[in-house]
Amino acid sequence: MVDNSLIRLEGLRKWFPIRKGLRRKPSGYIKAVDDVSFDIKQRETLGLVGESGCGKTTIARCMLRAIEPTSGHVYYRKDGSFIDLTALEPDDLRNIRQEMRLIFQDPYSSLNPRMTVRNLIAEPLIVNGVARGAELELKVADLLQKVGLRPEYMRRYPHAFSGGQRQRIGIARALALDPNFVICDEPVSALDVSVQAQILNLLQDLQTEMGLTYLFISHDLGVIHHISDRIVVMYVGKVVELGYAESIFRRPTHPYSAALLSSAPVPNPELRSEKGQRAVLRGEVPDAGSPPSGCYFHPRCSHAQDKCRNEYPDLRSISNSGNGEHLVACHFAEQFSFKGVFDDFEAGGST
Ligand code: SF4
Numbered sequence: 001m002v003d004n005s006l007i008r009l010e011g012l013r014k015w016f017p018i019r020k021g022l023r024r025k026p027s028g029y030i031k032a033v034d035d036v037s038f039d040i041k042q043r044e045t046l047g048l049v050g051e052s053g054c055g056k057t058t059i060a061r062c063m064l065r066a067i068e069p070t071s072g073h074v075y076y077r078k079d080g081s082f083i084d085l086t087a088l089e090p091d092d093l094r095n096i097r098q099e100m101r102l103i104f105q106d107p108y109s110s111l112n113p114r115m116t117v118r119n120l121i122a123e124p125l126i127v128n129g130v131a132r133g134a135e136l137e138l139k140v141a142d143l144l145q146k147v148g149l150r151p152e153y154m155r156r157y158p159h160a161f162s163g164g165q166r167q168r169i170g171i172a173r174a175l176a177l178d179p180n181f182v183i184c185d186e187p188v189s190a191l192d193v194s195v196q197a198q199i200l201n202l203l204q205d206l207q208t209e210m211g212l213t214y215l216f217i218s219h220d221l222g223v224i225h226h227i228s229d230r231i232v233v234m235y236v237g238k239v240v241e242l243g244y245a246e247s248i249f250r251r252p253t254h255p256y257s258a259a260l261l262s263s264a265p266v267p268n269p270e271l272r273s274e275k276g277q278r279a280v281l282r283g284e285v286p287d288a289g290s291p292p293s294g295c296y297f298h299p300r301c302s303h304a305q306d307k308c309r310n311e312y313p314d315l316r317s318i319s320n321s322g323n324g325e326h327l328v329a330c331h332f333a334e335q336f337s338f339k340g341v342f343d344d345f346e347a348g349g350s351t
Contacts, residue, residue, distance in 0.1 A: 005039040005077065006181055006213045007063070012036045012072035014058050018289055030289040032058040034237040035072070037315075040181075042077075045207065045214040047228030047245065049221065049260070051285050055237040056217045060183045063215070064100055065093060076100070076181075098128055101174040105186040107166035111158040117144070117169055118154035124176045143172040146209075148202060164195035168202065175206065184216045188223060200227055221261060225249055225341070233257045236288050236296045239315055243326035250340040253318060253328045255301050256281075258338035295331070307331050 014033040017026035033055040040046045048056045062069040065085060075082040076096060085096065104110035111120055121140045125131045131139050141151035147168040158166055167187060174182060184203065188196040204227065206212060218224050224231060224245070231248050233241040233256065241254040252258040259281035283300040286292055294311050298304040308331060315329040330336075 004041050005075075006042045007077070007215075008037075008039040008073075008075040008082065009059070009063070010037050010073045010075065012059065012062060012074065013070040014055075014062050014067065015070045028289055030287075031237045031291070032288055033062060033069075036234075036237075036239055037072075038232055038239060038242055040213055040215055041229075042213055043207070043211055044229040045216050045227050047224040047231040048215060048217045048234065049219065049224050049231060050234035051260075052219060053285060053288070054234040055288075056219075056234055057185055058237075059234075060102070060185055060215065060217060063183065064097065064102065098177045099179050100181045100183070101177065101179040103167075103171055103174045103182060103184045103187045106190050107163055107170050108190070110170055111166060111173075113158055116155055116157055117149075117161075120158070120169060121154075121172050121176055124173065128177060130177065139176070143176055146175065146206065147172045162195075163191050164198060167191060167199055171199075171202065171206070175210070178210070179212070181213045181215070184214055186218055187216075189218065189220060196223065197226075203227065221341075233260070236286055236291050238296065238329065239327070240297070240329045241327065242315070247326055248340075252338050252340060253326070253333045253336060254297075254330050255303055255336065255338070256297050258336070259300075261341050262339060295329075303332060303336070305332070 012033055013031070013035060015029040015031050018028045018030060019025065020027045036055070036059060038046070048059065050056055058067070061067045063074050063085070069086055072086070074085040076085050078096070078099075083096065085093065088096065115123070118140050121143055122136055125136055125139060140154055144151050144154060149165060149168050149172070158169065161169065187203070188199050191199060200223065203214070207214060214227075216224070216227055228245045230243065231241075231245050232239055233248070233254065235256050241248060241252070241257045248257060249261065252261050263281055281300065286296060286299065292299050293309055295301070295304070295308040295313055298308040301308065311331070313329045313331045315327050318326055318328050318333050
């Protein structure tokens with residue numbers, strides 16, 4: 001089988017020490033990301049979904065080495081072979097970071113209000129010595145046009161723009177260095193619903209035009225459904241389900257994924273699947289500093305049995321998807337038939 005991965009995470013961990021007492025010795029660890037492995041294929045959009053605090057953004061920060069992982073590896077394909085980003089020296093990492101960019105959640109706070117749009121977009125080009133003079137001006141104008149803004153706006157400041165326009169400026173800034181891989185960290189959650197679809201469509205158009213690969217982080221399943229090819233569902237720092245979006249939205253297999261989907265708003269509720277069991281999400285997300293024994297989801301799972309309380313389930317392949325790789329961390333995954341969002345994915349359309 002041809003390996004067309006662009007990024008591969010292997011056993012990634014980020015544990016934050018809990019320090020107490022005068023000597024500040026660690027008394028335990030918050031396992032924000034714990035033994036996470038998945039790959040992102042070239043030109044695909046991988047959706048990363050889960051409740052707040054499940055480790056989504058920590059994974060993104062570890063991938064870019066904005067924070068150092070505790071252990072594990074992040075491999076990035078460059079010129080046909082994989083480089084371990086966790087082992088790179090700062091100079092080499094700086095070069096690779098030009099190919100890996102981040103689109104932030106909040107278009108209001110992520111842009112310096114004292115800089116013009118021209119300077120905001122030109123900054124990465126100047127810092128990395130990519131362009132200057134007339135070439136720089138042309139590149140900024142071209143980037144503005146790419147994201148649907150008029151080049152005449154480049155002398156204005158961010159406050160003169162709406163939320164959607166500011167996010168377009170943030171996208172232009174992220175794309176300035178012509179990256180391969182872009183992490184979109186909740187890029188539409190601060191925007192009005194009416195503007196969200198425009199930004200999602202823009203991201204999809206840019207992906208096609210520039211051959212981009214996305215890691216798309218969101219807690220909003222409607223957004224994830226709209227944009228993702230495959231989905232990773234996270235719970236308390238661990239991957240609990242991974243598969244094609246179509247498979248998971250039609251027939252979720254992990255009780256947590258099923259409960260998330262059953263609580264997601266559907267544009268037309270009549271399209272919601274009538275087949276299968278309905279899963280309900282009850283209780284609170286446990287503390288990542290002292291997760292429950294066995295399967296972390298067992299205190300909230302109405303299907304929990306003794307084995308669930310004692311043994312953490314491995315992430316393993318199951319065969320019921322019929323659409324490529326489908327991994328689930330549940331002892332009893334084969335026994336469930338949960339309601340999906342749609343019986344017919346195509347009929348469900350997108351948000
Ligand atoms: Fe529920 Fe047990 Fe599966 Fe965990 S392993 S999701 S507790 S059935």
